[in-house]
Amino acid sequence: MSKKKKQENVEKEYRKKLIKRRKPNRSIAGDIFLYLFLILVAYIMAFPIIYAVNAALKPLDELFMFPPKIYAQNPTFDNFSDLFVTMGKSWVTFSRYLFNTVFITAVGTGGCLVVASMGAFVLAKYEFPGGKTFFKLVTVAMMFSFYVTAIPNYLIINFFGWVDTYWAIVVPAFAMPMGLFLMKQFMEGLPTSLIEAAKIDGANEWRVFSGIVMPNVKPAWMTLIIFSVQALWNNKASTFIYSEERKTLVYALQQIQSGGIARTGQGAAVLVVVMVVPIAIFIFSESQILETMASSGLKD
């Protein structure tokens, strides 16, 4: 082995050591403890969901086995197909319920995206009287839970004649305070020079908004979409909608779920169907959501 090579080897090892060096202020014991602790907690957190999925996969004899087993031994999709059979027996077809929910979710989310971003754009990038006050109102409104405003909301929706139509759910969803809030915080991070450059090139406000701002805040879109979908998909809307053919999927599913002990398996299947959509969306858009949430802080 030549001298040169040896030297290179030493250098390589040295570099390796440098890279491998641990972060400052971290002890090995602490790290091991941290991993063990996190694994334990993660298992506890995930357990009810794992259990629900397993219950949905269990065949009938396992569901009522004693002593009960947590994990399904012979997983089947019978519960899901039974669910469709039960749904098929009601005079409103499954596809209609699905259409209702998809329609409400899609229109509500789309509308919210456009309406909230338009508002957020001017709040973030322009100074005008009343803008700051309005934004403060929005942050306060984030605290309202559904029931606090439910009664007057009903009266207002009744005034417009929207009771028992999709609009009763869709239109209020446009003004989700969370949507505007996240959009505005994220848009503040956009460089103002970008907008000014576009204006010098002769773009009008609408062009700036649709051509420059919106394509640049795509991560915020995803975040708004997941919050909105999550709210609308889980929306039972039982206060506003009573016609069977306009009920949402979740509402119909929960009617099956409350069918007692004979529907145990189907009930678990319902749980899985309801939760799978928001979780799937979250998994696919996690990095974008985290990017947006980084600007979510409330400054005073």
Next chain:
Amino acid sequence: MKEYFSKYLMLRKHNMKVAWKKAKRSKMCYLFLAPYAIIFTLFNILPVVTSICFSFTYYNILEPPRFIGLQNYISLILQDDVFLTGIKNTFMIAVITGPLGYIMSFLFAWLINELPRWVRSVAVIIFYAPSIAGNCYVIFSVFFRGDAYGYVNAFLMNLGLIDAPILWFINPTYMLPICMVVILWMSLGTGFLSFVAGLQGVDRSQFEAGYMDGIKNRWQELWYITLPNMKPMLMFGAVMAITQSFGVCDVTMALCGYPSTDYAARTIVTHLFDYGFSRFEMGYASAIATILFLMMILCNKAIQSMLRRVGT
């Protein structure tokens, strides 16, 4: 005095003029904001205002509202024992699950932040999933079933700690604690996401500088560097935590029944739901909503002033 007053008026007038001129120049801004502002006012501001107005009336939807002054509030506080139970329960839940959930959100976000990248994204999914899993919390009624088939009962009986199954959701002593466990399970929500994202954004060089300046362990690092950097996210998380912990009702209603035994799991929102949607006493329900609303705003103010002192 008079002079002062007229000067004040003049100043006001001038300010208004300036504002009006500015507003005229930024017509476009209002145009952009208009769709959101109109819907927001209709479905968020107006309901609160009408709710406050209705709270001074007797209103049952069929007859026009009749003004009765403070009667609703007086009977709420002096005569309605169930409401007082509701307040007590809501406070218990808020005081325990609110701060605990908030601290948990931050703690786990902070611990997760130490992990390598891909483990971190898996961990975020696992921790965040319960809060978006729809009504998955009803699975807890299987764990805590009142007979010997329930997992918790079976477990405790096998250990010999109890000799008869406990009726978890019927016995008032156990209702609230179990609901709190379930709420805590679901409490790693939007605030948690905000924390995770915020922690990733903290400037690395600050940690190195801190190391040079003699910070010895991860706890000191947390208090002197991480927390002050996270203040805006902490504020946001606080708002989310308040909303969640004061608005509890779905979980208690689904697990303990509606109404629950002895009203032991009644919260303010359950009470509101009861009067608004079962008895149609809208005036009374509005009074409850107003009280809840005031409580939330006060709590928010208190927490914000507390958070300003973090890391100093």
